[in-house]
Amino acid sequence: MAETPIRFGILGCAEVSRKLSKKLSRAITLSPNSTIEAVGSDSFDEAKKFAAESGVPPSAKIYGSYEAVLDDPDVDAVYVPLPPKLHLRWAVLAAKKKKHFLLEKPVALNVTEFDQIVEACEANGVQFMDGTLWMHHPRTSKMKEFLSDKQRFGHLKTVHSFFSFAANDDFLKNDIRVKPDLDGLGALGDAGWYCIRSILWACDYVLPNTVTALHGSVLNESGVVLACGSSLQWEDGKTATFYCSFLSNMAMDITAVGTKGTLKVHDFIIPYEEKSASFSLASKTGFMEHVVTTDLPQEICMVREFLRLVRSIKECGSQTESRWLSISRKTQLVLDAVKASIEKGFEPTQVGI
């Protein structure tokens, strides 16, 4: 039996989110039995321009509003790369219109907002996934095998995660990620999201008890974080630190150290090469560089996994996979606590539950 085709809508393809939209449009088009059915922006011309530039098939409908995409009965799922301030409204509406959706990170401005998205997804049987691409790279599960190997890695003691890139003047003035009215979470919601996720991933998604933001965070004149760091503490004595910044040269590292082994990766967010990605392990049995090859870039891996879940719901009446909601929610909880710690002058701050 042929696979059910899944028809996507792209929600938001204005200038601010065009780069992401293009990447995902390509991934959707390249995934088997998946098509772009519609693109919508708050301006018809923007949507049209985007479709022409992004290899969206000519058959795709062009809409001058987001709502029109959600109202299209031929659209099964939507990709939502809108600025974070708009997530609550459009993600909840997508769920109510029974559209499964891929939501860009940070998923919301805070966990209170995100809980409304969770509720809408659960009430409407809608599959959710956030756009954290590296989670879907085959290297990630290979690294996890090592972290889970009690013989070689032992027990996790500490993690350090680092994501920075040097934004140019235009970005620092005009990007949505530095605008309090569009984002508000700045480098913490963008680069920091990946760091927090990587730490939670290494810790099997056990939440830390407390976080303490590091002195020395940098905010712009509107109070949006441009660089910050935090330490995290767990019940069992595990610790972690991360640093995220728009103001330093590119670095995207995870160092996870156990009682017996050490894992290092230097390009965890966007692998230097599309077809192979490496990480290094050190343990009693020696030091080794591990290379994972893949035919598919990570955005296609993500779209495929999302398609698999959606197809399983549509074809087999499966339940939605709630794991992705839970992982996003935990990431947001830690992010909220770090933000609160910065606002309280770097006080230790309990992580919500």
Added chain:
Amino acid sequence: MAETPIRFGILGCAEVSRKLSKKLSRAITLSPNSTIEAVGSDSFDEAKKFAAESGVPPSAKIYGSYEAVLDDPDVDAVYVPLPPKLHLRWAVLAAKKKKHFLLEKPVALNVTEFDQIVEACEANGVQFMDGTLWMHHPRTSKMKEFLSDKQRFGHLKTVHSFFSFAANDDFLKNDIRVKPDLDGLGALGDAGWYCIRSILWACDYVLPNTVTALHGSVLNESGVVLACGSSLQWEDGKTATFYCSFLSNMAMDITAVGTKGTLKVHDFIIPYEEKSASFSLASKTGFMEHVVTTDLPQEICMVREFLRLVRSIKECGSQTESRWLSISRKTQLVLDAVKASIEKGFEPTQVGI
């Protein structure tokens, strides 16, 4: 004209410091025009055993006390690998007896003690150097070239330094580094010393204004630090973090990130290989792995540099090189502030001057 031979005494070769003493004895013996003239321990038998085991030339005198080594008029310089609690007494006495000396790290229990050592060195025209081997590896100056390159590296924004090793049960019970009566600074004075030094090195030895120890430090039942971390903040907005531990698998990393470039090294304390050592650079001109080859292990590089300074004093009447006192003192100042921050419950703590 032949170089003046420099005659060393080894001060302390009891069990507790034997490994270090052996390494340095070998380095002294392998350095040109340098000999071991005497070895002393607080027991004659210990000293004799050490000499027999460590390739110390049969001509060397064996003493049953440290003082006898310092009183020997044929000894020009001494190497002092004694436990930190004994540094003040024996380093000051060495200076008073006009012996130049190499002192193991941590150089003292606190900067008040170290200042007495500084004073004794200055009053007696004695050359001082601490035993931080990696400073003398030729890779270190190569890395510094990159950090100083405003075109490729830009301005330093943040440094992360990490040194841990998984001590075995015997170490955690019996090593001097976990005994409050012999050391007292634990992992902070040992592994942390290297981390702090590497951060100061990256920052051209500009002291941070404040340090804030990270929640989650681990102390043994005697209150000695087994694992801890800290963040550091500078006047100009630069930040750094470090983590040091006796409880995690081996890791010895520096990551220094500038506005334009990133430097990474994964074996800064003891290079994986004796004859070559690598580091990686990333900047606009690309990513590159840089390999520095050397015929000499870093301990010989250190002994040679020390010999050069001592010889210059003896032969040419040069002034002592005060840089090493200054660098050790700054390292101790930061270490003291981190210790104070831990003791004050992880409060931000000003670094002394």
